[in-house]
Structures are given as structure tokens and as C-alpha cells.
Amino acid sequence: MSAFATVADGVHAVRVPMPAGGLPDSLAYLIEDDRGRVHIVDPGSPTDEAGGALLAALDALGRGPSDVAAIVVTHLHTDHAGGATALRSLSGAPVLMHEREAAAAVKLSHGLPAPDLDGWGVPADRRPELLAAVRAPIAPGAVPADVLLTDGDLLDIPGRRIRVLWTPGHTPGHLCLHDEEAGLLFTGDHVLPTVNPGLGLGGPTDTNPIADYLAALDRIAGFDALALPGHEQPFTGLAERCAALAEHHLRRAREVAAHPGGTVWEVASTLTWTGGWEALRGFTLLSALSQTALHRDFVART
Numbered sequence: 001m002s003a004f005a006t007v008a009d010g011v012h013a014v015r016v017p018m019p020a021g022g023l024p025d026s027l028a029y030l031i032e033d034d035r036g037r038v039h040i041v042d043p044g045s046p047t048d049e050a051g052g053a054l055l056a057a058l059d060a061l062g063r064g065p066s067d068v069a070a071i072v073v074t075h076l077h078t079d080h081a082g083g084a085t086a087l088r089s090l091s092g093a094p095v096l097m098h099e100r101e102a103a104a105a106v107k108l109s110h111g112l113p114a115p116d117l118d119g120w121g122v123p124a125d126r127r128p129e130l131l132a133a134v135r136a137p138i139a140p141g142a143v144p145a146d147v148l149l150t151d152g153d154l155l156d157i158p159g160r161r162i163r164v165l166w167t168p169g170h171t172p173g174h175l176c177l178h179d180e181e182a183g184l185l186f187t188g189d190h191v192l193p194t195v196n197p198g199l200g201l202g203g204p205t206d207t208n209p210i211a212d213y214l215a216a217l218d219r220i221a222g223f224d225a226l227a228l229p230g231h232e233q234p235f236t237g238l239a240e241r242c243a244a245l246a247e248h249h250l251r252r253a254r255e256v257a258a259h260p261g262g263t264v265w266e267v268a269s270t271l272t273w274t275g276g277w278e279a280l281r282g283f284t285l286l287s288a289l290s291q292t293a294l295h296r297d298f299v300a301r302t
């Protein structure tokens with residue numbers, strides 16, 4: 001897919017550059033309504049480069065910021081919602097997100113809560129990088145939302161029927177958007193075509209994010225829709241992709257269950273990680289340990 005592509009009638013995907021260090025870009029979507037206005041899903045990172053990509057896409061449609069009717073974010077992470085505040089200032093359009101995500105974003109605006117490094121068995125020399133990682137805000141620019149969404153809501157997009165689906169797991173209030181007539185599913189980071197999304201990356205919850213995620217995969221697996229994800233490229237075959245993601249987590253749960261006595265640190269060091277355990281540093285190390293702790297909790301609850 002190039003930098004700007006029409007993926008369905010009146011729906012356009014835009015590659016929005018991300019700061020170096022992770023994935024190269026996120027995908028924003030521009031949805032035209034039948035009154036000539038544009039609704040934007042996931043504006044992207046809070047950088048001039050990202051904002052420039054969005055403005056160029058609007059320009060390619062012969063539109064400008066004043067034609068933006070609404071900004072919907074699938075979840076609070078800065079690579080999806082970070083640009084919302086600047087776009088709201090420029091356009092006057094409201095920012096919409098799931099009510100649970102809005103609550104999580106407020107809690108996370110100063111970073112993640114400190115993990116239980118003693119309980120996890122983290123060696124002393126690896127603690128400073130983990131403490132630094134939790135202090136880095138993961139949701140800058142995401143608050144406050146103007147409109148709170150809930151499961152089953154229909155977005156106010158004249159000429160379209162786009163329904164909100166609450167799909168927790170990646171974050172507590174992640175949402176997908178289902179265009180029921182056009183057969184499109186905007187999946188955010190719930191389901192990506194090849195990347196396995198990390199889970200529980202929106203702060204602590206009372207429920208287990210792995211269990212939430214598996215249930216939310218089940219909800220969408222049966223959709224006969226073109227998937228429009230938050231990264232990579234649009235894809236078909238949701239059922240197969242959801243099954244593969246579920247199997248990844250169930251396999252990981254079995255691996256964790258095979259080491260019942262070890263600490264989170266010890267268990268994580270025995271698991272397979274993209275790039276290898278030894279290479280994990282800072283936020284990626286924190287994420288690996290958090291995922292291991294979540295899988296362990298999932299095993300204990302089931």
C-alpha cells in the first residue's frame with residue numbers, strides 16, 4: 001500500500017510516519033460522509049511529520065481541516081491518538097473514544113504504575129531501565145475526549161452505518177469500528193495482519209487482559225469484512241488471523257504453565273522472544289515481563 005490509498009468507496013488509508021524505534025508508521029483512515037465532510041480514525045503520532053501526512057491526505061481529497069467532522073481513536077496509545085489534540089485545535093472537530101479508554105488515558109497521563117519488581121524477581125542491575133520505562137507517558141495527547149463511546153453505539157456519520165465494538169485486551173477500552181453496509185472492520189491494534197499486539201498496555205484492570213482479548217477475538221472472528229488495521233496493511237481472512245492470535249496466547253500460557261515455581265523474570269528468560277531475550281531493554285523488557293505476568297495470572301485463573 002502506498003502513502004495514500006482508497007481502500008473502499010469513500011474510505012482512504014493514510015500512512016502516518018512514526019518516530020524511529022518501533023514500527024515505521026501507523027494507518028489513519030479518512031471516511032467521507034454524504035455531506036462532504038470527513039471523519040478521521042486514528043490521526044497518529046503527535047509530530048509535525050505525522051500532522052503533515054494527514055493534511056496532505058485531506059488535500060488529496062480536495063478538503064482541509066475545516067472539513068473534518070470528527071476524530072475517532074481506537075485506543076489511547078500515542079501512535080494512534082497522539083495527534084488528536086493538534087487536529088482538534090486545527091479543525092474544531094470533537095475527539096471520540098470508548099468511555100473506558102478515556103478513563104484509562106487520564107490515569108496513564110503520568111506513565112504506567114510501577115511494576116512489582118521484587119515479586120517479579122528482577123535483578124537489581126536491571127531495575128533502573130524498567131523504572132525509567134514506566135515513567136515515560138504512553139498516552140500523551142489522548143486526553144480529554146469530547147465524546148465518550150460505548151459498545152453498540154452507531155457513529156454519527158451521515159450516509160454510513162458504523163458501529164462501535166468494545167474489544168478490550170490491548171488496552172482496557174480499545175474499540176473496533178464495523179461499517180455494516182460496506183463490510184469493513186477498522187481493527188486498530190486489536191488485530192494486525194502479521195504483528196502480534198502486546199496485551200494489557202493500558203494500565204491495570206480488574207479483569208485479565210488475555211482473557212478479555214480472547215473473548216474480543218471471538219467477537220470479530222466471524223465477520224466477513226475487509227480488515228483495516230492500525231499498522232501494516234488492509235487484509236482479509238479475519239477468522240484465520242484471529243485463530244492464529246488466539247493460538248499464540250494459548251501456546252504462551254502453556255509455556256508459562258510449564259514453569260510453575262519460577263519468578264516472572266526466570267520464566268520470561270526461558271520463553272522465545274522476537275529478537276531474543278538477551279536483546280530486550282527498557283520498554284520492550286518491561287512489556288515482555290508484563291506479558292509473562294499476565295499469562296501467569298491467566299493460567300492461575302483458568
Ligand SMILES: [Zn+2]
Pocket residue numbers: 026077079080189230231
Ligand atoms: Zn499501535
